[in-house]
Amino acid sequence: MAAPSRPTERVLRRALLSSVYPVAGGSGSCCCRCPFGAKRYLLTDNVVKLKEFQQMKVIAAYNLPGTKETYFQNLEEKLSQNKLILKAELKTLLHLCETQNDLELAKNVIYRYHAENRNVTWGEYKFGPLFMRLCYELDLEESALELITNQHLRGFFSDSTSFNILMDMLFIKGKYKSALDVLIEMKKQDVKFSKDTYILAFAICYKLNSPESFKICTTLREEALIKGDVLSRRASCFAVALALNQNQVAKAISIFSQIMKTQNITCVNLNIIIHIHSNMLETVVNILKDAAERNVSNFVKRHEFSEEVLATVREKVKDFPALLTKFDEIYGKLHLSGQVTTHTLDTLLCHTPRDRKYPVALFNKKTISHRTFQPLNQSLLAE
Numbered sequence: 001m002a003a004p005s006r007p008t009e010r011v012l013r014r015a016l017l018s019s020v021y022p023v024a025g026g027s028g029s030c031c032c033r034c035p036f037g038a039k040r041y042l043l044t045d046n047v048v049k050l051k052e053f054q055q056m057k058v059i060a061a062y063n064l065p066g067t068k069e070t071y072f073q074n075l076e077e078k079l080s081q082n083k084l085i086l087k088a089e090l091k092t093l094l095h096l097c098e099t100q101n102d103l104e105l106a107k108n109v110i111y112r113y114h115a116e117n118r119n120v121t122w123g124e125y126k127f128g129p130l131f132m133r134l135c136y137e138l139d140l141e142e143s144a145l146e147l148i149t150n151q152h153l154r155g156f157f158s159d160s161t162s163f164n165i166l167m168d169m170l171f172i173k174g175k176y177k178s179a180l181d182v183l184i185e186m187k188k189q190d191v192k193f194s195k196d197t198y199i200l201a202f203a204i205c206y207k208l209n210s211p212e213s214f215k216i217c218t219t220l221r222e223e224a225l226i227k228g229d230v231l232s233r234r235a236s237c238f239a240v241a242l243a244l245n246q247n248q249v250a251k252a253i254s255i256f257s258q259i260m261k262t263q264n265i266t267c268v269n270l271n272i273i274i275h276i277h278s279n280m281l282e283t284v285v286n287i288l289k290d291a292a293e294r295n296v297s298n299f300v301k302r303h304e305f306s307e308e309v310l311a312t313v314r315e316k317v318k319d320f321p322a323l324l325t326k327f328d329e330i331y332g333k334l335h336l337s338g339q340v341t342t343h344t345l346d347t348l349l350c351h352t353p354r355d356r357k358y359p360v361a362l363f364n365k366k367t368i369s370h371r372t373f374q375p376l377n378q379s380l381l382a383e
Helices: 006-020 050-062 068-080 087-096 100-117 128-138 141-148 160-172 176-188 195-208 211-227 233-245 249-257 265-277 281-293 307-317 321-336 345-350 376-382
Strands: none
Touching: 050 087, 050 128, 068 087, 068 100, 087 100, 087 128, 100 128, 100 141, 128 141, 128 160, 141 160, 141 176, 160 176, 160 195, 176 195, 195 211, 195 233, 195 345, 211 233, 233 249, 233 265, 233 345, 249 265, 265 281, 265 307, 265 345, 281 307, 281 321, 307 321
């Protein structure tokens, strides 16, 4: 096999660097994949699959018979001569792109490929997520937005993953209005919403924090419930927070009451805010007292409260001397037991849990006895 070319070496070097210092949104992102990072992201790594994409880029560059420049030149000639673009050619091209200029060629090839194959969808390879991962890596959300909203490419982005990755990109950049436009476009194109779509949709509406975004969030939630779509706890938490920000306390209480498990840190703090908005200050103090004094095993995680949320509680009880004294005593106990976090409620809401990865070995255990050469269940019964 031929030695890797210089472009291949660049791809390899970038892939190696990314494996040591993983990034989520190209050069513009800082600590995006770190817990409670400064910049927010909502999709887990097993959805974005950025590392897998980068590994495939290394493989594509290494297996290229000639140079990247020659490959690109051949595709440009095909475009100019109106020759058929093959699926494998587009797939390789998207894995070879390293710059915005490279992406311009990719966009032209995508237009041609879709024009030739717009009626061939059943069982065909979906290029949408691949293109979005490329834009995610190169930090080119505007190019992704241009293509996904282009009427001539209707059907090319026929999956929820493409829209979700783009909305996540825009969310990271704080471009919430553009992210909402993508959501609206997704609905226009009748692309089925996934569990992640609802998380993104409610988070975007929460960030926009307007009567209009609250109405959109409420409508989408009601439609989801009617259709029987699953709304995750994370999505519901964003809906609760938005309702509270819009002073729709009854709606917030209603949504919160439908969350099955409310023991995580985000729900615990939202519960405090709900009680504050309901002017149930004595109940709030009692909740905090119970959390501080509860005698639980060291193996059981105690409830944690945001410093920001506790500051809000103190502000509300400061005009009630008895409650204030009680609160200050509880506050001290919570600090001593390590139950106070500096993370704001917004940070807790936007934090994305790590992917759950199960050891492969658990699913590949031996089912045959080495001694009897019989299935283990029969062998154990015989013994």
